[in-house]
Amino acid sequence: MDVVDEMLRKGMLLSPEAAAVLRRKPELVSTLSVSGTVVTLGDVERPSVVWSAPQKNASSVSELAEFYAARFAFYRGLLEAKADRALLVSMSQAAGHGSRASIIGIVREVGQGFAVLEDGTKTLRVRTQEKLLEDECVLVTGTMDRDALVAETILFPDVPIGHAAKTSAKEARLVVCVDPVAANATVLITNASADSSRMNFAAGNSVVWPDGADGTRPVSPCLLNINGLFVLFHRISAADLQRIADAPVDKAAIRLLRSRHIDPRNTLPGDPLLLRDVPDIVVLDTGVAFSANYKGVTVVSPSRERAYEIDLRTREVKEFKAQA
Incomplete structure (x- = not known):
């Protein structure tokens, strides 16, 4: 049926x-x-609010243990499909100098030329020059050298290859800009046009963030459904984004999509920023303007000087000068 x-x-x-x-x-x-x-x-x-996350992080030892166990279970399901089953072992089974192995683990520590991973059975040091992020999960294949795994390849959960950019069935636009009244607040507007001489928040436009189309007031992060496209909104400073991914903001956003997590340090109940389902559009409120596309996912962040219009039917992104 x-x-x-x-x-x-x-x-x-x-x-x-x-x-x-x-x-x-x-x-x-x-x-x-x-x-x-x-x-x-x-x-x-x-437009509707699919979910709006609570603001209290998991804090007790039991809550955090359950939280990370659920995150690891999701990642393991994705990464096992990419692994050579003949080599895949738990960390407690990875032993023997010179033997080859594949392991899946959450990154617990990052150092110069190494990272420490954990899978619930043991922690294991991995020698690598790859820049890994704390609390992300990866699949590592390599050769054991005493008590460490020397990485040959590292695979990430990532957006699937061939992920198609979803489009609206009818003509529609989404404008992402900074509110000219409350200058530090990012606003998402449907039915607005970047060709207007000034952004109009009056009749004819629908402000879907922060008001919410159904009368609710969603908080950050939240997931919105706009014309059948799923839009993830998250407020994070440019400094924090760069610190998490050790890269400029636009490249940091793409790096986090490869991790399938917009903010791995975040421990909100339910892990809402873990990308179990890949959103169509990610709007980041960083204060620094940039736009990017990665495997069919559009990422935008407006500033007081620059805003963006996304054509939901074609997924074309236009940048325009924001009005004071």
Whole structure:
């Protein structure tokens, strides 16, 4: 039974246009917020808040242990598919000078020419010149040298090869800019145009961040559904972003997509910035303007001087000078 038939069975009525979109994009069902029993195209394509994360980090020893165990389980599932099963072992089994092995582990320490990884059975030192990030997870293949693994290859969870850029079924634009009134707040607006001489927050535009289309006020981080595209919003300073990934802000953002985590140091319950599902667009509120594209994922960060318009139908990004 497809998703539309299931909704009809439950007594929901759908317009032909809404049914066509839901059959094409069944993932939208979980984001619907419908006041009546009839689902229209407007209900399907209305911007909505998919989730808005709590602001309290996991803090107790038991909470953190459970948190990192869940993160590792997700990463292990991704990385096992990339591993040579004949070489894949737990760290407690990786032994024997000169033997080859593959291990999957979360990075616990990074030093000059080495990193210490953990997989729940043991910690293991890995010799490598690769810049690894604390709390990310990697698949390492190499040769054992006494109590260390000399890395030959390191694979990351990463955005899948062939990940296609999703587009809106109809013409729509998303403007990402800094609010000219509250100058430190990033705002996401639909139905606005970068060609306007001044950003207009009045009728005709829909501010989807921070107001939320359903009357809620989401916090950062949050995931928004805008015309069927999933937009992840996260507020992080440029200095913190550079510190986490040891790179300029635009390259740091791409590096974190390879890790499938926008902020590995973050321990919010549920690990919302762990990219279990890859978003279509990532909006970072860093205060430094940049835009980038990585394997079908659009990343933008506006500043007081520069803003961006994303054509949701083509995924083309235009930069324009923000109005004072």
